[in-house]
Every structure is written in C-alpha cells, then in structure tokens.
Amino acid sequence: MSMPQTIEKSQxxxxxxxxxxxxxxxxxxxxxxxxxxCVLLRRSxxxxxxxxxxxxxxxxxxxxxxxxxxxxxxxxxxxxxxxxFDCQTIKKGEQQLIQFYFEGLTFHDNFYRGLExxxxxxxxPLTINGAFKDSYCAGAVNSLKDDISSLIxxxxxxxxxxxxxxxxxxxxxxxxxxxxIEDLAFAKAPELYKHYMKxxxxxxxxxxxxxxxxxxxxxxxxxxxxxxxxxxxxxxVPPSAQIRYSPxxxxxxxxxxxxxxGKICIGLRAEVQSVGPDFPxxxxxxxxxxxxxxxxxxxxxxxxxxxxxxxxxxxxRFKSIILIQSGVAPENFGRMLDLAIQEIDDIKCGKISExxxxxxxxxxxxxxxxxxxxxxAAIDFYTVQHLLGDTDTAxxxxxxIEKVALEDISRLAGTLYADAAFELS
Amino acid sequence: MEEMKSNALLGENxxxxxxPSGIKCYIIPKSGYVEKQAMLAVRYGSADSxxxxxxxxxxxxxxxxxxLEHKMFEDDKMAVFEQFTMQGASVNAFTxxxxxxxxxxxxxxxxxxxxxxxDFVQKPHFTDANxxxxxxIIAQEIQMYSDNPSWKVYMNLNQALYHQGPxxxxxxxxxxxxxxxxxxxxxxxxxxxxxxxxxxLICVGDLDPVKIFQTVNEGFMEKPARVAGRIFGExxxxxxxxxxxxKLSVSMPLxxxxxxxxxxxxxxxxxxxxxxxxxxxxxxxxxxxYVSMYDEGLIDDSFAMDYLxxxxxxxxxxxxxxxxxxxxxxxxxxxxxxxxxxxxxPSRFAAAKRKxxxxxxxxxxxxxxxxxxxxxxxxxxxxxFDLMDAFQSASIPDAQSRLNNxxxxxSSALSVVSPMDPxxxxxxx
Numbered sequence: 032m033s034m035p036q037t038i039e040k041s042q043x044x045x046x047x048x049x050x051x052x053x054x055x056x057x058x059x060x061x062x063x064x065x066x067x068x069c070v071l072l073r074r075s076x077x078x079x080x081x082x083x084x085x086x087x088x089x090x091x092x093x094x095x096x097x098x099x100x101x102x103x104x105x106x107x108x109x110x111x112x113x114x115x116f117d118c119q120t121i122k123k124g125e126q127q128l129i130q131f132y133f134e135g136l137t138f139h140d141n142f143y144r145g146l147e148x149x150x151x152x153x154x155x156p157l158t159i160n161g162a163f164k165d166s167y168c169a170g171a172v173n174s175l176k177d178d179i180s181s182l183i184x185x186x187x188x189x190x191x192x193x194x195x196x197x198x199x200x201x202x203x204x205x206x207x208x209x210x211x212i213e214d215l216a217f218a219k220a221p222e223l224y225k226h227y228m229k230x231x232x233x234x235x236x237x238x239x240x241x242x243x244x245x246x247x248x249x250x251x252x253x254x255x256x257x258x259x260x261x262x263x264x265x266x267x268v269p270p271s272a273q274i275r276y277s278p279x280x281x282x283x284x285x286x287x288x289x290x291x292x293g294k295i296c297i298g299l300r301a302e303v304q305s306v307g308p309d310f311p312x313x314x315x316x317x318x319x320x321x322x323x324x325x326x327x328x329x330x331x332x333x334x335x336x337x338x339x340x341x342x343x344x345x346x347x348r349f350k351s352i353i354l355i356q357s358g359v360a361p362e363n364f365g366r367m368l369d370l371a372i373q374e375i376d377d378i379k380c381g382k383i384s385e386x387x388x389x390x391x392x393x394x395x396x397x398x399x400x401x402x403x404x405x406x407x408a409a410i411d412f413y414t415v416q417h418l419l420g421d422t423d424t425a426x427x428x429x430x431x432i433e434k435v436a437l438e439d440i441s442r443l444a445g446t447l448y449a450d451a452a453f454e455l456s
Numbered sequence: 457m458e459e460m461k462s463n464a465l466l467g468e469n470x471x472x473x474x475x476p477s478g479i480k481c482y483i484i485p486k487s488g489y490v491e492k493q494a495m496l497a498v499r500y501g502s503a504d505s506x507x508x509x510x511x512x513x514x515x516x517x518x519x520x521x522x523x524l525e526h527k528m529f530e531d532d533k534m535a536v537f538e539q540f541t542m543q544g545a546s547v548n549a550f551t552x553x554x555x556x557x558x559x560x561x562x563x564x565x566x567x568x569x570x571x572x573x574x575d576f577v578q579k580p581h582f583t584d585a586n587x588x589x590x591x592x593i594i595a596q597e598i599q600m601y602s603d604n605p606s607w608k609v610y611m612n613l614n615q616a617l618y619h620q621g622p623x624x625x626x627x628x629x630x631x632x633x634x635x636x637x638x639x640x641x642x643x644x645x646x647x648x649x650x651x652x653x654x655x656x657l658i659c660v661g662d663l664d665p666v667k668i669f670q671t672v673n674e675g676f677m678e679k680p681a682r683v684a685g686r687i688f689g690e691x692x693x694x695x696x697x698x699x700x701x702x703k704l705s706v707s708m709p710l711x712x713x714x715x716x717x718x719x720x721x722x723x724x725x726x727x728x729x730x731x732x733x734x735x736x737x738x739x740x741x742x743x744x745x746y747v748s749m750y751d752e753g754l755i756d757d758s759f760a761m762d763y764l765x766x767x768x769x770x771x772x773x774x775x776x777x778x779x780x781x782x783x784x785x786x787x788x789x790x791x792x793x794x795x796x797x798x799x800x801x802p803s804r805f806a807a808a809k810r811k812x813x814x815x816x817x818x819x820x821x822x823x824x825x826x827x828x829x830x831x832x833x834x835x836x837x838x839x840x841f842d843l844m845d846a847f848q849s850a851s852i853p854d855a856q857s858r859l860n861n862x863x864x865x866x867s868s869a870l871s872v873v874s875p876m877d878p879x880x881x882x883x884x885x
Contacts, residue, residue, distance in 0.1 A: 061488060062486070062487070062488035062489060063821050064467075064817050064818055064820055064821050065818050065821060100747055100751075101741070101747060101750055101751075102741070102742050102743070102744070102746065102747035103742075105740075105741035105742040105746075106742040106807065108741075108742075108811075109740075109741075109742050109807045109808070109810060109811040110807065110810070111814070112810055112811065112813065112814025112817070113810070113811035113812065113813070113814030113815040113818065114814070134818075135814075136814055136817060136818065166751075170751070170753060173753055174753070174756050174757070177707065177708055177756060177777070178756075180707035180708065181706070181707045181708060181777065182707075183705055183706070183707055184605050184606075184705075184706045184707060184710070185604075186603050288705050289705055289876070290603050290705070291599045291602040291603045292596060292599035292600050292602070292603050323541075323546065324537040324541075325535075325537055325538055325541050330535075333593055334535070337589050337590075337591075337592030337593050338592070338596075339593070339596050340593055340594070340596040340597035340600055341600070358596060358599070358600045359596065360596070360599075386538065386542075389542070390538065390541040390542065393541060393542070393544050394541055394546065397544055397545075397546070397562065397563055400490055400563055401490060401491040401561070401563060403490060404489050404490055404491045404822070404823060405822060406821065406822075
C-alpha cells in the first residue's frame with residue numbers, strides 16, 4: 032500500500048540531545064497554520080508526589096518574574112494573535128507528565144516569541160523570598176480542590192476514574208494524576224517551590240514540536256533557551272508501567288449518585304506487552320470489540336438490543352487493559368455485562384465475520400493514517416511511542432496490522448478476563 | 457454561477473455554487489491533507505416543529521428532526537454505517553436547533569463515498585419495527601443529556617430568556633414526545649424539508665472542485681421546490697425571567713448568564729464578530745474584570761464567553777463555575793455600565809480583535825472544524841469568508857453601538873445549576 036507521508040521525514044528530528052537529560056523531537060509539517068511546542072517533565076506517578084505535581088500548573092500559570100499576573104500572561108498570548116499557553120499534568124501509563132504547551136501562528140517571529148514565553152514560565156516563575164507567591168499557591172490549592180470535586184459533574188468520566196481506582200488499587204495506575212483533596216492540606220508555597228526545583232533538577236525533559244519550521248533554527252533556539260545551568264545532574268528516568276495479569280472472578284463495585292442514566296465501566300486485562308509483536312493485533316482486537324459503529328458491542332448492544340445510546344471500548348496500551356463503557360438504565364447493568372462477556376467469548380472462539388474483520392482493519396488503518404492531519408493526534412502518537420521506547424512510525428504499525436491473522440486475535444482474546452466493573456446509578 | 461472567494465491573510469479559497477437541483481455547494485480545498493470530508497446539511501432542525509406546507513399548518517412532536525436523523529441510517533439491504541466502512545469512510549450525523557448534518561470522512565474513495573452520502577439522504581427507509589427500536593436508543597440519549605449539567609444549565613437559560621418558541625424545547629425531545637413518532641410522521645416531515653433547495657454540501661480536503669460539482673449534479677435530481685416554512689410566534693425583547701435555578705449532582709454551582717438578541721436587522725456576520733470581540737473586552741482573559749474575579753477565586757479556568765446564534769435567535773453568554781454566580785452577574789453588569797459610560801479603550805479593542813483573528817485563522821487547521829463551521833454558517837446564509845471579513849473590518853464605533861444596544865439588563869437572564877446535598881457528601885469523600 033502506498034502511504035502519503037504527510038509528516039515530512041526529511042526535516043524530522045528524533046530525540047536529539049539539547050542539554051543534560053533533555054531531548055528535542057520535531058515533526059515537520061507544512062500544512063498547519065500554527066506550530067505546537069510541548070515541554071514534558073517526566074515523573075513517576077506516586078501517591079506521595081501526585082498532588083504536589085498536580086498543584087504546580089495552577090501556580091506556574093499564574094505569574095512569571097516578568098509577567099506577574101494571569102492578566103499580563105494572557106495579554107502576552109493575545110498579542111501573539113491568540114496564542115495558546117497552558118500548563119497541566121497528564122497521566123501516561125504510570126508516569127505523571129507536567130506539560131507546558133504553546134500553540135501559535137508561525138508568521139514572522141510570532142512562534143519563537145511564544146517559545147521565549149514558555150521558557151520564562153518554566154524557568155522564571157514568580158517567586159517571593161525564594162518561594163512561590165503565597166496567595167498563588169493558596170489559589171491553586173482551592174482551584175485543584177474544586178477540580179477534583181467537579182469530577183462528579185461528568186458521570187461517565189467519574190465512573191471510569193472510580194473503576195481504575197478500585198481495579199488498580201495496588202498499582203500506580205490506580206493513582207489519580209489530579210491529586211487528592213486530603214493531601215492538599217500539606218501543600219505550602221515554600222515546600223511546593225522546593226518540590227518544583229527538585230523536578231526541574233531531576234526529571235527527564237522532552238521537547239516535542241510540530242509545525243512548519245526550520246529544524247536547524249528550532250534546534251538552535253531550543254538549545255539557547257533551555258540549556259541552562261540549573262544544576263541538572265541526578266536525572267532519574269521513571270520506570271515503565273508494570274503489566275499485571277492474574278485471572279480471577281470479576282469484582283463489581285457500585286455507587287449511587289442519583290443519576291438519570293446509569294453508567295457502567297468494565298475493566299478487562301490481557302497478557303500483552305506494550306511493545307512487541309502482539310500490540311498491533313491487540314489494537315485490532317479492540318477495534319472489532321468496541322471501537323465504532325461496526326463493532327460487536329455497538330451492533331449487539333445498541334442496534335440489536337436497544338439497550339444504550341453509546342457503548343465503546345478503549346485499549347490502554349501501557350497497562351494492557353481494555354475498558355468498556357456505556358450509559359444504560361441501572362436495571363440493565365447485569366444484562367449489559369453478560370452480553371459484553373458473550374461478545375468477548377465469541378472473539379475467543381474465532382466468531383468474527385468477514386465483514387467485522389474487514390471493517391475493523393479499514394477503520395483502524397484509516398484512523399492511524401488520518402491522525403497525521405490532526406496536530407494533537409500526531410504529537411500524542413509520537414510521544415507515546417517515545418515513552419515506550421517503540422521506534423515504529425504510524426506506517427510501520429499499519430504494516431504490522433495488515434499482517435495480523437484471525438488466529439492472533441482469538442489467541443489474545445483468550446487471555447482476556449474481566450477484572451472489575453463499576454456501576455454508577 | 458460558480459464563485460471563488462479568497463482571503464490573503466487566511467491563505468485559503470472557497471468555491472461556492474448553487475447547482476440546478478437547488479443544492480448549494482461549498483468547497484474548501486486543503487492541499488497536503490490526507491483526510492477528506494463531505495457534509496450534507498439540511499436546513500431543518502428541532503426549531504422546525506411548527507411549519508406550514510401546501511397551505512397547511514402542521515405540528516410535529518418534539519424531537520422529530522433528531523429522530524429523523526437517526527432513522528436515515530436505515531437501509532433495506534445493509535446498514536449505512538457498514539456501507540461507508542466498506543469504502544474506508546466513517547460516517548455520522550448531528551442535529552441542532554436549525555439544521556441536520558450528515559457527514560463522512562475518508563482518505564480513499566472520496567467520490568464513491570460522496571455518492572453513498574447523497575444516496576442515503578435521499579432514500580428514507582422507515583418501518584414500524586425500526587422506528588420502535590430507535591425509541592429505546594433515543595430514550596437513553598435523552599437520559600444521558602439530562603445527567604449533563606453543562607447542557608442543563610444552557611437549556612435552562614433558554615427557558616429563562618425566551619417566552620415561547622422552539623429554543624425552549626430539547627433537541628432530542630422528551631421521553632414522552634418520542635413515543636408519538638411514527639413512520640408516517642417521519643415521512644411527512646422528511647418530504648416537507650429534505651429538498652435539494654433546502655440543503656448544502658460542504659467538502660473540505662485536497663479535492664478538485666470541478667469534479668465535485670459534476671458528481672453532485674449527477675447525484676441530485678431537479679425537483680419542483682416544495683419546502684416547508686418555519687412558523688414562529690412574536691418573541692418579546694425582554695427575558696421571560698431574570699433567574700432560573702436547578703439542583704443537580706454537581707460539586708459547585710455552574711452558571712450561564714446570557715443577553716438575548718433583539719436586533720434582527722443588522723448583518724449577522726458583523727454581529728457575530730463584534731459580539732465575540734465585545735465579550736472579550738468585557739471579561740476576556742486579560743481584562744481587569746477577569747483578573748480581579750480570578751484573583752478573588754470567584755471564577756476558575758472554566759470561565760468562558762461566546763455569542764451563539766441562528767438567523768432568528770442569538771445570545772451572548774458568559775459561563776463557568778462559581779461559588780457565587782449572582783455576584784459574577786453583578787460584576788459583569790457593572791463593567792458593562794462602565795464601558796458604556798467611559799467608552800471602549802482602543803488598545804483593548806485592538807488586542808481583542810487581534811486575538812479573534814488569530815483564533816479564526818487557527819480554526820482552519822483541522823478539516824472537521826472547517827466543515828462544521830461552514831455547515832453552521834450555511835444555516836445563517838453565510839460562508840467562512842464572510843466571517844473572516846467581519847473580523848477584519850470590526851470597528852470601535854460598531855462595537856460601542858452594539859455594547860449600548862445588546863447588553864441590556866432587561867433582556868438578560870442568569871441560569872444556575874447548584875449542588876444537591878448527596879452530591880456534596882460524595883464530593884467530600
């Protein structure tokens with residue numbers, strides 16, 4: 032199959048060192064109006080640090096040494112033709128990433144002025160007497176408390192988080208990257224600043240950039256802006272996520288929030304390594320099971336049984352977990368679970384029609400190809416590959432998917448077991 | 457007659473033509489993109505439940521346009537979803553107050569998929585069984601939305617702003633109203649609105665406009681124009697009520713504070729541009745009001761503002777989460793009065809305009825955004841370049857006049873969704 036190469040390889044940069052423990056990744060593409068620049072500080076996801084890490088963006092977004100209020104920071108972005116600056120924490124497997132993000136139009140020096148601002152926000156946050164400003168820290172504490180509490184506003188998301196919390200209670204993956212309200216009591220400005228200094232000192236840092244830029248100019252710019260002597264010496268790379276696999280009967284967790292519609296989340300585990308020959312087959316298995324309107328779950332549970340409006344499955348590659356989620360009347364929770372298990376059993380027995388097989392392959396391959404047209408999807412694909420140490424491009428993954436056999440799918444489905452379900456009513 | 461518009465700052469072109477069948481085509485070529493998208497929009501939404509056709513006045517059950525959208529995916533041979541997937545495309549649809557849109561995206565076989573799209577939207581296949589089956593699915597969709605506090609706070613705002621009319625109704629209808637829908641009613645509504653002269657086709661991607669015009673010409677037959685007319689009652693300028701509140705399981709009050717549109721004479725593109733810029737000047741992220749509310753902890757990062765409109769309705773809405781939405785309303789009203797008295801600061805106007813221009817250019821990054829935006833603008837008789845022109849030509853005198861005439865207390869309402877007690881317990885866990 033001939034593949035249009037829309038992320039131009041000629042100018043791409045893969046993991047070029049730009050300082051101690053710092054690497055630059057550049058995806059060159061001429062078609063977008065804007066370019067994107069992400070800085071990722073990589074940390075292990077631990078209960079001790081999760082809340083402090085989650086607090087940092089709320090403080091770092093508030094002020095820098097040169098722009099000491101959120102209004103002044105936002106005015107810088109307005110001046111850059113509505114540039115987007117953000118700082119947030121992201122969970123990737125069992126790592127917690129602190130991300131600085133800038134997106135801006137690429138004409139004149141607009142984009143590089145944005146990079147200069149990212150440097151300022153990251154390396155020169157507003158400090159008073161060697162600590163973050165007290166009121167900004169207190170504001171971030173309140174705002175994070177509100178964010179954590181507001182998870183219940185989105186019932187589907189809440190049910191998913193609770194499932195992982197229950198199912199993975201003895202694994203880092205069960206820790207919330209948004210932090211914990213009870214841990215916020217210990218968060219004070221001096222300690223938080225000390226924590227941030229430690230992170231700047233010891234975290235591997237990835238710079239991921241996408242857009243229509245000159246790779247040499249970008250590399251020079253990133254080196255000159257970020258390669259500063261801020262004492263980086265004891266850099267520790269967070270360990271990869273551990274895949275747990277020990278089949279057992281399903282645990283069912285229930286909670287009542289007086290919802291109009293019930294939500295069910297089912298967590299399944301498979302015995303598949305994140306990187307290796309079975310990964311492409313696992314993507315295809317998930318596609319057949321519950322990704323899109325031709326999947327087994329959608330055609331059976333929605334189209335045939337009229338049980339729900341949405342039902343889908345998502346593969347969490349870092350943990351070899353498949354999540355099935357749906358909104359359904361609480362009296363149908365049991366039926367939903369039974370039918371979902373039946374569909375998985377069918378895959379185990381190789382009961383996959385020619386149409387299911389062909390449609391799933393086409394949908395999956397097209398999504399991987401089309402991802403190059405979406406800046407955030409292209410960056411996410413690249414970042415996940417890099418974090419896992421997988422050197423395959425999207426085209427490589429597609430080639431491997433094309434070689435997957437029906438027996439591979441049945442064999443992998445044979446390793447699946449339902450570990451836990453969470454029912455929210 | 458084909459028309460091509462260009463915009464140098466945007467660096468894009470659009471080709472527009474109304475074909476002999478009556479359908480209007482908008483083509484936005486995007487070279488270098490692998491994905492291609494086509495959207496077929498019908499100017500028929502939930503607001504069209506009362507209509508007039510062939511001299512008769514008809515009333516459809518609430519949720520009819522949305523139900524019809526679901527049922528158009530039936531086919532007597534093979535499910536429409538599967539037909540598209542077999543040709544490497546993914547297909548979907550949505551319904552709004554003013555329009556219904558069917559769309560696919562693909563990488564290969566664009567013209568074959570375009571044929572499928574035109575075909576299935578022109579061939580309804582309703583049976584008693586497939587209509588009954590859909591009621592269970594749509595009931596779950598309605599339940600899903602009723603658990604969504606952001607949707608509820610917006611729907612309640614419409615209840616408060618409007619005295620009557622279709623914006624007060626749910627797009628998907630109610631659990632009761634969908635029970636009244638039959639295959640005969642679906643067909644009656646389909647025949648009343650699904651006419652090429654009431655439709656538009658929007659194509660975005662690395663595509664050849666000539667070939668698309670040709671394919672669409674072959675795909676739609678010329679038919680005598682027979683399109684139903686919307687019926688709306690007279691809507692007073694003032695809001696029906698100034699405050700509405702509902703309790704749901706949320707952690708903190710959510711609010712939407714809206715100003716109802718009362719000017720239906722001025723050009724829509726200019727109103728959209730000046731309202732968005734003005735909302736930013738009043739409480740945008742670099743405004744003094746935003747900073748003071750943020751510092752006080754009265755608003756958080758969810759605070760946002762926008763102007764939402766159709767050809768017959770519109771509202772500027774400030775929304776977010778706050779412990780004290782009534783105080784947020786008071787501060788917004790005070791800032792509006794101050795700006796009305798002191799006049800708009802030219803540097804604030806320039807900064808807000810610059811930001812919106814940049815945001816608008818950025819929206820051309822993604823094929824799906826371009827398509828959805830053009831579908832929405834079609835329902836307003838506008839195209840993407842009209843709006844770009846409006847942002848570029850926005851002026852302080854226009855904004856000042858809009859400030860004085862649009863942001864009126866009597867045409868405003870505050871909608872609040874506040875926490876229920878059990879939920880507070882859950883949140884504190």
